Amino acid sequence: MFVAREPEVSAQELTSQLLLAGDLTHRPSLSDIAMLRQLSTEKDCDKFFEAKSCLIDYTDTVAAKPRRFRMSLHGRLIGLIIASMLPLTYLNAQTLSKSDEASIRAIVTAVPEALNHKDMKAYASLFADDADWINVVGMHWRGKADVVKAHEVYLKTIFRDGGMSTAEMTLRAVTPDVAIAVVTQNDKGGILPDGSKAPPGAGRLSYVLVKRGGKWMITHGHNTVIDADAQRFDPINSNWNGEISK
Secondary structure, X not given: OOOOOOOOOOHXXXXXXXXXXXXXXXXXXXXXXXXXXXXXXXHHHHHHHHHOOOOEOHHHHHOOOOHHHHHHHHHHHHHHHHHHHOOHHHXXXXXXXXXXXHHHHHHHHHHHHHHHOOOHHHHHOOEEEEEEEEOOOOOEXXXXXXXXXXXXXXXXXXXXXXXXXXXXXXXXXXXXXXXXXXXEEEEOOEEOOOOOEEOOEEEEEEEEEEEEOOEEXXXXXXXXXXXXXXXXXXXXXXXXXXXXXX
């Protein structure tokens, strides 16, 4: 690797100098920095900077300068930006501690359990005050009070007989205090507002959880019905590749 780190100059200082000099048109994004980490030759750098004209004014600034300057510029950008512009934890995937994961799983699992038991106090305790919820037909409820009120009303119809259960769950940390949960949930059906019976089915829910004051809570929820017939047209999880039946 040809990159030489110059610890006496911080990446922030270098970036500011280059911005003022016109060598950078804006501060590098996380994706730019992640890409820079993978480069190992000057040729690779030239190709990257030329393609990313929004990052470096390649024609006016880099290509017109001597090879030694380009080597210095490339090396300083890659070495210093990677070394000290952002903490490494922001470049790599976040991970949840075992205790945080356990807390999140308990909260998400408690959502259908609270509705099954018609325990709206327990249900409300799972949400942040600024939570919002989008249901299966696109209704959008803003704030904990409205989220709780709406589900309490639906306890008279679609949730009347309970029977909801968590089938599977995947978690992903966004930051140490923000996580996403994707859940598959089964239900036994219920009564629709028009009086007709909803058949048993499954839904896929997305939750955004935040950790405030050491406590995890739901700040956003989105429920989607899993259409069993449509699954055969899933471009990722089926063999369908776009053919249209005639």
